[in-house]
Amino acid sequence: MTRKETALSLLVMSLAIAIPSTSMANQCESASFSPMPNVALMVVALEETPKPHCRVVGVIGTETEFELLLPDDWNGKFIMGGSGGFAGNFDNAAEGYWGVVENGWATVSTDTGHKGSNVSAVWALNNLERQVSFGFQAVHRTAVTAKALISEYYGSESQRDLFFGCSRGGGQALMAAQRSPDVFDGIYAGAPAYSWTKEMAGRWTHDAQIMYPDPNQITTPVIDADALVVLGGAIMDHCDALDGLEDGILNDPRQCDFDVSTLTCGEGQTNQCLSLEQVAAAKAIYGDAEFGGSFWPGTPMGAELPGNPLGWATWITGGYVDGADIDFHPGSEESAFESPKIPNARWGFATELMKYFFYGNPDWTYEGYDFSEFAHHAARLSPTIDADNPDLSEFRANGGKLIIDNGWMDGSLTAYGTIAYYESVLEFDPTALDDVRLFVRPGVTHCRGGPGPDGTDYIAALEDWLDTGVAPDQLDAPYASPAPGRPPTGQGGRIICAHPGVVTYNGSGAPNDPMSFSCRVPQ
Structure with a gap:
């Protein structure tokens, strides 16, 4: 072969990697994939929407199923999407939030080794294999398998490998960085x-006992809908303007010094006030909690008003309604499996964890529960399901970059807990600041939504960081989805700041202009 022919051959090969040929359709069949140990392909089929791609469904080992989407117009990159709740389906946050297949990414998701409603843990009863798969094994095995299938399908390894997850997927993300x-x-x-043991099992059981003292009465919480309106309205009246804008957003809820006791009903008063029991319950939700030798911080103020779709009404107060499912996670697929009867999402996750992970007893109840045995079971389970190891040295040594975030208005996983993990990483090794960033987004609820701008493109941010080596201290935050209290989609936005920076209004300028804001570190 001449040098000219060799050069032409290399050019053709490079183009084949960057722009797959129209013959991709001929490769989308089971026979195109070589046998892999402990992997069986169940579905290999062409799909036309959202863009032409090959859909591969397979099973690893006993029952860890995955769904891999291989676009015809591949960009040479791979992204794994995390799941929500207890998983049990092929929820893919990367595809659900950003439509990555449309942009040429190969992407995969996993059911984490079981099928079921993503708010049910009955599948984990006395099944260690499923618990381990759910905890960490399924994501690792799925990612490794997917990368091998991608390499064979396209004839080239992926040139960039990302993980994108929120909620359960966010925990999977941290577990991937650690394990x-x-x-x-x-x-x-x-x-x-x-922290499935301390936050979701322990702290949330503690909160369930407060909001529903009788586990058999889950229709009306201690803080009912009327009380929630009073509480949320009073907090906004007192604190909303502290950041310079009255916009239904607390840029830094830590500035809010509202005393819930001031809402206590006086003698003969019944409207626009809270009972002593309701005041005590609110203080307990906001406050730090100790239980069974463990500790977990409370919920930031600002997510109480019922108009917040993923705030207190969904996660903390609520009330069981026959036949109504709780939509606790944006982007989740509808499940064909029956969900347990729950008044709010925290109550549901806490009781399912305690029944099927902690005690292996479907009849377990928190009635009279005193946490005396909690520490023992938490210590047994933590290595499998908790992603709380602050040592990210191996991930960083491999050039890895990690972005963590939380919404300040998240009624689910408290931003204080996320901040605590991030600070533990820096305490373990201060140089981790070079490779790890945390953003706490004002006005954003669970994963996305709320009155704040939630459209930050974290995939683009990761790519830019990996390409340039420059860690982000500030990111654009457009308004990406319709929500009460925010401008129409595509009209303006703000910024978000790397912790400990706080989004700060400069005192002038349009409230939906990013130039009106800057990042400042509290003194």
Whole structure:
């Protein structure tokens, strides 16, 4: 072969990697994939929407299923999407939030080794394999398998490997950084459910006992809908203007010094006030809690008003309504599986964890529960399901970059807990600041939504960081989805700041102009 022919051959090969040929359709069949140990492909089929791609559904080992989408117009990159709740389906946050297949990304998701409603844990009863798969094993095995299938399908390894997840997917993201440090180049961990034992089992059981003292009465919480309006309205009246704008957003809820006791009903008063029991319950939700030798911080102020779709009404107060499912996670698929009867999402996750992970007893109830045995079971489960290891040295040594975030108005996973993990990473190794960033988004609820701007493109942010080596201290935050209290989609936005920076209004300028804001560190 001449040098000219060799050069032409190399050019053709490079183009084949960057722009797959129209013969991709001929490769989308089971026979195109070589046998892999412990992997069986169940579906290999062409799909036309949202863009032409090959859909591959397979099973790893006993029952860890995955769905891999291979676009015809591949960009040479791979992104794994995290799941929500207890998983049990192919929820893919990367595809659900950003439509990555339309942009040429190969993407994969996993059911984490079981099928079921993503608010039910009955599948975990006395099944260690499923618990381990859910905790960390399924994501690792799925990612490694997907990368091998991608390489064979396109004839080239992916040139960039990202993980994008929020809520449960955010916990999966942190677990991947801790346990699979050489699998992904960049990781986004949104509103990470990383402490299943302390926060979701312990703290949320503590809160369930407060909001529904009788576990058999789950229709009306201690803080009912009327009381929630009073509480949320009073907090906004007192604190909304502290950041310079009255916009239904607390840029930094830590500035809010509202005393809930001032809402206590006086003698003969019944309207626009709270009972002693309601005041005590609110203080308990906001305050730090100790239980069974563990500690977890409370919920920031500002997410109480019922208009917040993923605030207190969904996660903390609520009330069981026959036949109504709780939509607790944006972008989740509708489940064909029956969900347990729950008054709010925290109550549901806490009781399911305690029944099927902690005690292996479907009849367990928190009635009279005193947490005396909690520490023992938490210590047994934590290595499997908690992603709280602050040592990210291996991931960083491989060039990995990690972005963590939480919404200040998240009624689910408290931003204070996410901040605590991030600070533990920096305390373990201060140089981690070079490779890890945390953003706490004002006015944003669970993963997205709320009156604040929630359209930050974290995939683009990770790519830019990996390309330039420059860590982001500030990111654009457009208004990406319709919501009460915000301008129409595409009309303006703000910024978000890397912690400990706080989004600060400059005192003048349009409230939906990013130039009206800057990042400042509280003194």
